[in-house]
Amino acid sequence: MAIEEKQLIKWNPTSSEYIQDPYPQFSKCLEFNPVQKGNFSEWILFRHSDIKQILRSDEFYTTDLSGYFEIKEPIIFKNTAQCPYLAKSSKKWLMYLNDEMHLIGRALLEQTLKEYDYDEIVSTNVKHWLDQNFKDENLDLGHVASILPILIFSSFYQPNDFKDVWNNYEKLRNTSHHLAMSQGIYVPIKTYQAINKEAEWLFELISDDFDNPDLPKNSFIRQICKHNSALANPLSKDELISLISLVFFASIETTVDTLTMSMLEMLKQPKLLDFIEKANERQVNVLVEELFRFASPQQYTIRINKNPIEIGGHEIPSGSKLFLCLASANRDPSVFENAQQIVPERGYNPHLAFGSGSHSCIGAKLARLELRGLLKPLALCLKKYRLSEQDEVVWQKSVFMRGIKNLYVTKK
Secondary structure, eight states, rough: OOOEEEEEEEEOSSSHHHHHOOHHHHHHHHHHOEEEOOTSOEEEEEEHHHHHHHHHSSSSEEOHHHHHHHHHHHHHHHSSSOOOOOOHTTTTOOOOOOOOHHHHHHHHHHHHTTTSHHHHHHHHHHHHHHHHSOOEEEEEEHHHHHHHHHHHHHHOOOOTTTOOGGGOHHHHHHHHHHHHHOOSSOOOOOHHHHHHHHHHHHHHHHHHHHHHHTTOOOSSSHHHHHHHHSSOOOOOOHHHHHHHHHHHHHHHHHHHHHHHHHHHHHHHHHHHHHHHHHHHHHHHHHHHHHHHHHSSOOOEEEEEESSSSEEEOOOOOOOOOOEHHHHHTTTTTSSSTTSSSOOOTSOOOOOTTOOOOSSSOTTTTHHHHHHHHHHHHHHHHHTTEOOOSSSOOOOOOOOBBBEEEEEEEOOO
């Protein structure tokens, strides 16, 4: 292919084809233009080797999302009665913190999460979810999938069901999705304003719970406050709320997206359902990693280089914004044989679905336990259903995250 033709193969996340399926575009970029400069001086990287190296290096730092919102909010919310909550809500989101701030926040969450029995929480909620949500003749698995991670989050956050609002699955899923959208690359002002309303609702809801005398001792707020008080420089109440809001939407969004895409593939491939039904524990664990690779719900992460670098023949100046396409890396044919297919017993699987290095996903252990615990009983449920012939799969309109909004099925 001529140089001129290669240069025409550009990353274009705004096309309708991209929303339906970005992977054909990723494949072309991987093969012909794996390091390219975008329209706003950003650099987009597609190769597994380049992305993995950057994620594991200390020569790069993350973007300051909260600072970005602080700059944009006077413009976004000019002449409105809204109080901007995006900057305040995202102040302590770990994926946008660097150095000591990141280490302190990460250690605080890890200490708090250790207080809970993951296995018990996952097994109890998976059973409840399966028992309650696969009875109807017709289902929207997009809605059904959103219930499970909310149940699990609520088990950490409010062990004794002290507030009914945490059972409002539609509201919680909508809020979670809006917070995830706030990280997007192209977000219109009206969308930012809608996101701000959801951020405000969640922030105030959690804030009120801090002052609730009936809050159980084993609730997430009580536990994180206990560990926070032991710090030399404890985080403020607002900073703790920011951390909790991160746990809230991160635990919901990636789980829903992985689960919906996995269910779609199971329904499209009956042999996959048969494999799961007969699989032993080792085979289930291997397949779970393959489903994370294939789904790649977080499509991108962003880094900034401290020093000038050279990648693929391109000189990239210091301070450049690098969009690392995790989804493309996870289907790089130089690393994964039959990269566009689910290979149930894939032997070598260095996927980057949870990132890598110091900023790897803090919820990876819980995400793995969830999928491992539900895969076999879920396969038995799905065998009773088929994809709806009248309704198409509806994808979320998002670049940063990829997931299914509506997945309709009917009983056989």
